[in-house]
Amino acid sequence: MGALHEGHLSLVRQAAAENDKVFVSIYVNPTQFGVKEDLDSYPKTWDKDIEVLQQLNSDLKETPADEEGAIDTIFAPTTKTMYPTLPPDSSLPGTCSFVNITPLANLLEGKSRPVFFRGVATVCMKLFNLVQPTRVYFGQKDVQQTVIIKRMVRDFHLDTQVRIVPTEREKDDGLAMSSRNVYLGERRRKVGIVLYQALRAAEAAYRMGMRRREEVLVFAWEVANRMSMEQDELGEEQRARFEVDYISLADPETLEEVESVDEARGAVLSGAIKMLPLESVRQGERLGMGGDQVAVRLIDNIVLEPRHT
Amino acid sequence: MGALHEGHLSLVRQAAAENDKVFVSIYVNPTQFGVKEDLDSYPKTWDKDIEVLQQLNSDLKETPADEEGAIDTIFAPTTKTMYPTLPPDSSLPGTCSFVNITPLANLLEGKSRPVFFRGVATVCMKLFNLVQPTRVYFGQKDVQQTVIIKRMVRDFHLDTQVRIVPTEREKDDGLAMSSRNVYLGERRRKVGIVLYQALRAAEAAYRMGMRRREEVLVFAWEVANRMSMEQDELGEEQRARFEVDYISLADPETLEEVESVDEARGAVLSGAIKMLPLESVRQGERLGMGGDQVAVRLIDNIVLEPRHT
Structure with missing residues (x-):
């Protein structure tokens, strides 16, 4: 986008490391x-993009010992x-040609954004078919x-391999990079790291041997509260x-909340918070785009890898 | 199916006339x-299929002068x-991975069969991706x-060409062939032709120059009534x-009902009737599968071709 x-x-x-030719799609998908x-x-x-x-691309082409x-x-x-054919429809009934992957699309982020993953799946199906x-x-x-x-790739037998690339994070504190971070001025930027800190605390609990939902998530909630x-x-x-929207401990394939982590499957720790608009701005304060008057939703996650015994 | x-x-x-290799899919799609x-x-x-x-296939291979x-x-x-992944779901909310082509899927046949075209589009997307x-x-x-x-092919940029083959009809009276015709015994079979007769009457009106919805469809309703x-x-x-479910005069691409036929676009005359179970069966009467005790829905259509002026 x-x-x-x-x-x-x-x-x-x-992608360039694993393929000869890379297609970059840039499209702000309305649905x-x-x-x-x-x-x-x-x-x-x-222009900047x-x-x-x-x-x-120059860097990629100039790399010596280049494969x-x-x-x-x-x-x-x-x-x-x-x-x-039809103009894209963002309404929930949605009069358009759509791919819908349920129940996955209705969980977590889908709860507060009911059309989001329908739009994502639809536009990706189109892009995959165009580019193959x-x-x-x-x-x-x-x-x-x-x-x-x-x-989607599995259910619709799409002939492509899905590769997942680790989250890029800010050097100083590990805030997950996001196009929406530009809306965060200095003050909200500093507090916004709370989500990652909360997830890290829960991850630490898991690494120390906790498996039950409550005993893992209590560490995250403690940080957030x-x-x-x-x-x-x-x-x-x-x-x-x-505001904390959710902190989730879910199965990595079904995204259903788990009561305890099955070591053979691992789990996904994820969360969303909403940074509220600043109530009052100080003179000379370094503000984000929109003067920190826009609420910004931040998401992040940590995968608890399965243990192969 | x-x-x-x-x-x-x-x-x-x-397909064999236009391609080297033909794939035949046989799958009774639950969704x-x-x-x-x-x-x-x-x-x-x-076994019979x-x-x-x-x-x-023997006939195709033995054809002389064979291309x-x-x-x-x-x-x-x-x-x-x-x-x-998930078992196929036939319910209307539908927890599954689905393709939905609306509003087309909700019109005509979709009114009485709300999940039908969702199932059709979904299974065809899968088949197209598998077979390419x-x-x-x-x-x-x-x-x-x-x-x-x-x-669907257009909206999702599928790389395939959709070919439509004319309806095969019974030699004697032109009843459209259908897998469901086996449920029609002699008596219901004879009356079932009413739908095609009704559509033919409306087609004749169009050919004689009628263009307004009422003046075309009145001929169909007269036959049916x-x-x-x-x-x-x-x-x-x-x-x-x-019972007549509907008799429709619709745009060939949007399937929306038209008030009058635009000669540049043509129209689709279509209809559906439900043959009710026989109320009383005569001794020795030739019955269909299920003893003519199953209601059978019949559909048919005639394309009113556009006129190029």
């Missing part, structure tokens, strides 16, 4: 935004190409998307409030 | 039957192959299916009652 950051570039690098969601305000940075991809491929095509279709790629690359950051795409209370105690000019 | 008749064989012949519909009672005639296809292809493969997958055919062949008899498959009254007047041992 454009607004490229290091996470996207790592997908391209991984994955709800009627009231942020389609219009989604960051569009076409092209520049970044050209730079990356790598390079970007062959940037595919940036019009909506008339992607939705050639040997392999497709998705980022681990959107874990539910990776599970849904794998399910402590940060929330800390913010509440600060004044409006200091604090950045947030 | 097996239960092969001349209509299916004409698809194979057409296109509603929860209360006739999946279990749908005629399954596997194979025999008929082998005979046809024709032949059947390469009969593909008869298990449901576990076609629905590899240069061309796919569908019968004109299921006109709504042909329109939906064409729309007359036959209905005739049956009503007969005794229970003589008559075969039926």
Whole structure:
């Protein structure tokens, strides 16, 4: 969807390492935004995206001892190409040609964004058919998307291999890269790391041998609740409030919540928080796009790998 | 779906005339039957189907001056192959991986069979991906299916060409061939032709220059109503009652009802009737499968071709 950051570039690098020709699709797909969601305000940075991809491509081509491929095509279709008959419909009944992968599409992120994964699956089916790629690359950051795409490929017998690339994170604190991070000024940016910290705490519990849902997730909730209370105690000019949408411990294929982690299957720890608009802005404060007046939803996840005994 | 008749064989012949290798799929797809519909009672005639296809293939191979292809493969997958993750769900909410082509899937046949075209589109997407055919062949008899498959191919950019083969009809009176015709004994068989007669009457009106919906369709309704009254007047041992589900005059691409036929686009005349179970059976009467005690839905259509001026 454009607004490229290091996470996207790592997908391209991984694809170039494993294939001769890389297709990069840039398309802000309207059907994955709800009627009231942020389609219009989604960051569009076409010129910068092209520049970044050209730079990356030069790097790829100049690499010595090169077995790598390079970007062959940037595919940036019009909506008339992607939705050639009826205009794309973002409403829930949805009058259009759609792929729907349920119940996966209705869980986790799908609960608050009921049309999102229908839009994702639909546009990916179209892209896969147009490009007929040997392999497709998705980022681990959107874990539910990776599970849904794998399910779609399997259920519809698509002739492609789904490759998942690890989440790129900010160097300093590990915040997952996201096109939406540009909306976070300094203050919200610092508090936004709470989600990853919470998931890391739960992961540590798992590594220490905890398996039951409560004993793993209590560590995540402790981190989130402590940060929330800390913010509440600060004044409006200091604090950045947030709401936890969910913290999930789910099966890696069905995404159903698990009561305890089956070591043979592992699990996905994931969560979503909403960074609320700043209540009061200080003079000279470093603000994000939109002056930190837009609520920003952040998601992240950690895979608890299965243990092979 | 097996239960092969001349209509299916004409698809194979057409495919063999235009391609080297023909794949025949035989699969009774559960997701296109509603929860209360006739999946279990749908005629399954596997041994006879194979025999008929082998005979046809011998004919194709023996044809002199042969540029024709032949059947390469009969593909008869298990449901576990076609629905590899979740069991197929025929309920309306539908927990499964589905393709849905709306509003087309909700019109005409879709009104009384709300899951039907979702099942058809889904299984065809799977089959197309598995086989990756240069061309796919569908019968004109299921006109709504042909329109939906064409729309699916276009909207999802599937790399295949949709070929439509004319409806095969019984020699004596033109009844459209259908796997469900085996349920019609002599008496219901004779009355069942009323649908085609009604559509023919409306077609004649169009050919004579009528364009407005009412002035075209009144001819169809006249035929249907007359036959209905005739049956009503007969005794229970003589008559075969039926109900008209719909008679439609619709746009050939959107399938929306038209108020008058646009000569540049043409139209589709179509209809569905339900042959009711016989009320009383005579001794020695030639009955269909199930003793004519099963209601049988018959559909048919005539394309009013556009006129190029």
